[in-house]
Amino acid sequence: MIHRLISAFLLAVTAPLASAQSFADLASDESPSRHQRLVEAARKEGSLTLYTSNAAPTLQVLSADFEKRYGVRVNAWRASSVKVLQRAAAEKRANRWDFDAVSVSSPELEALYREKLLQETHSGWHPEMLEGTLPAHRGWAPQFINVFVQAYNTKAVDKQELPKRWADLLDPRWRGKLGVEAKAGEWYCSVLKNLGEEKGKELFRQIVARNGLSVRSGNSVLANMVVSGEVPFAVAVYSHMIEEAKQQGAPVDWFSIDPMIARSNGIGVSRRPPHPNAALLFYEYAIGDAQPLMLKMNYLSPVRKLASALRGAKVLFVDPAANSAEVERCDNAYDALIKARK
Secondary structure, three states: OHHHHHHHHHHHHHHHHHHHHHHHHHHHOOOOOHHHHHHHHHHHHOEEEEEEOOOHHHHHHHHHHHHHHHOOEEEEEEOOHHHHHHHHHHHHHOOOOOOOEEEEEHHHHHHHHHOOOEOOOOOOOHHHEOOOOOOOOOOOEEEEEEEEEEEEEOOOOOHHHOOOOHHHHHOHHHOOOEEEEOOOHHHHHHHHHHHOHHHHHHHHHHHHHHHOOEEEOOHHHHHHHHHHOOOOEEEEEEHHHHHHHHHOOOOEEEEOOOOEEEEEEEEEEEOOOOOHHHHHHHHHHHHOOOHHHHHHOOOEOOEHHHOOOHHHOOEEEOOOOOOHHHHHHHHHHHHHHHHOOO
C-alpha cells in the first residue's frame, strides 16, 4: 500500500515535468511534418487563449482568418502591453497558466521572457526576419513593426515649413500646434540617446517652454486629432495610423526626422499552454501567413521580403532588453517633460 502511494506521488510530481519537456520538444521540432501535425492536433484542441495589445480591428481580422484556415477559435483578452504583462505575471505567482500565446510590445515580451513565462520556439520563418528584430534567445518573434513618425494636417501645415531637425521646432510658428501621446517614453529616450541625453533633454524642454504641447492618451486619439486639425502636428505617432487615414482621403501626411524610431511588436508562446498545438500554430501563423494581411492594414512587416523601404529613412530600434529600472527612468523623464507644458 505504501509502495503504491509513493509511486502515485512520484507520478504526480514528475508528470508536469514530463509534459513541460514534451512541449519544449514540440516547440523546438524542426521536422517537415511539424506543421501538419500541429494543424491536426490544434483542431482537436479547438481553441486557444491569446493575451494581446493588438488594436481591436487588427485582432478581429487575424482571428477570423485563423479560424477560417484551421477551424480553431481565438479567445482573446485585450489590454495594454503593460497590463498584459502584469496579468500574466500575477497568474504565474498564483500557479495559473491560462494563456496560450501573447502578442504585445517587445519590451513587455522581454520582461515576460525574463520571468520565465515564454517558451523558446523554433520556426522556419525565423531566418526570414529583418536583422535586429528577432532576439537570439527565440523566446518571442516579431509580428509587426511600429514606427514613430512625425505627422501633420496638410490644411494646417505647409509642407515647405516642415522641420528638418528637432531644433526647428523652437520656431514660434509651432506655438500651439504640437501634439504628443501621453505614454511615449520609449520613443523619447531613443531620441535622446541619438541627440545626447543632456543636450536632448534641454532642447525638448525649450521646445515645450516656448511652444507648448497638447497631450493625448493613445496613438489612435492623437492620429484622429491630426486628421481633424485640432492637433496640426504630431511630434511622434504610429505611421500605419496616419497612412491608413491618408488612404481614406484624410488631409494628413507623415515624414521622419532621422533617425526614425521603431519598435517591434511580437508574439510568444506560454511555457505551459493549455492548448499547446494551437498555441504554436497561432505563433507560426502570426509571423508567417498573416503577414500579407498585416501589410493590407498598413503595418510594417518584419519579414525581409515584405519589408518597406520606409522612405529611405535611417531606423533606430527601441532596445527591448532594457531593464525595468531603465524603462521607469525613461517614463519618468518623459512624464516630467509633458507635465511642464504650457
